[in-house]
Amino acid sequence: MTGDTSNKPSDRKDINPFLKTALELGPVILFFIAYLRMKNDVFTIGGTDYDGFIVVTAAFIPLLIASTGALWWLTGKLSKMQVATLVLVVVFGGLSVWLNDDRFFKMKPTMIYVLFGGVLGFGLLRGQSYLKYVMEEMMPLKDEGWMILTKRVALFFLALAVANEIVWRSMSTETWVYFKTFGLSAALFAFFMTQGRLFQTYSSEPEEEA
Structure with a gap:
């Protein structure tokens, strides 16, 4: 991949x-x-x-x-x-x-997050971090760090899929539009902001500079 x-x-x-x-x-x-x-x-x-x-x-x-x-x-x-x-x-x-x-379009974020989470999970079962191939240029991490981050991202994507299903099935279309436009983006931003300790612990930059 x-x-x-x-x-x-x-x-x-x-x-x-x-x-x-x-x-x-x-x-x-x-x-x-x-x-x-x-x-x-x-x-x-x-x-x-x-x-x-x-x-x-x-x-x-x-x-x-x-x-x-x-x-x-x-x-x-x-x-x-x-x-x-x-x-x-x-x-x-x-x-x-x-x-x-409109139900099909509302399902779209669920399918996207299930797909991404499933692909990352499949890679983990094979002992690989597919996330590393996508984001390696942005975040230099050691292999152990990539595996931990990939596991967290996969679970996070699956949680977003569940959240989308709950919102569109139980709330109004307008609420779902706000959730899709701002809620999902804010959740992604907040998730990566909380991974700062992992980035510091498993950063590979010092080795590369040495």
Whole structure:
């Protein structure tokens, strides 16, 4: 398992970090803003009524495809997580629009986190840290540290999957949109902030500098 879809390191290109962030987060932010504006609207298309959530989802899919394609064109690479997320958005978002049922799109984060957690867990069973292949350039850790972090991340992803299921099944669509846009991102940020001691204990930087 590798961290990108390019074949050669020379294919990779550096781009402005602000542009990269805008392409990665822009579609999610636009989805949130559009939902707030259209959440109470109903649109009749081809004789079928669609609420604002479905219409916004329909617009979000090509927007995410375009932004991901732009990232690939500008950088020459895509992470496995980006590719998997795009595929699941197209599949589950497409099902929601096609069947006029918002439940499929709400399931999408669950499927993403189960997939990522499952892949990391599979690697652990094989005695490998797939997380290391994805994040090694950002966080130089010893092998033991990568195994511990991978186990924690796998369990954390599975916990997020459970949390998403609870929220979308028991709360309103608006609550779920807030949870998806801000809650999940805040949880990921908070999780990695709490791993500071592990990063310090198992950092490989001193060895590399020596």
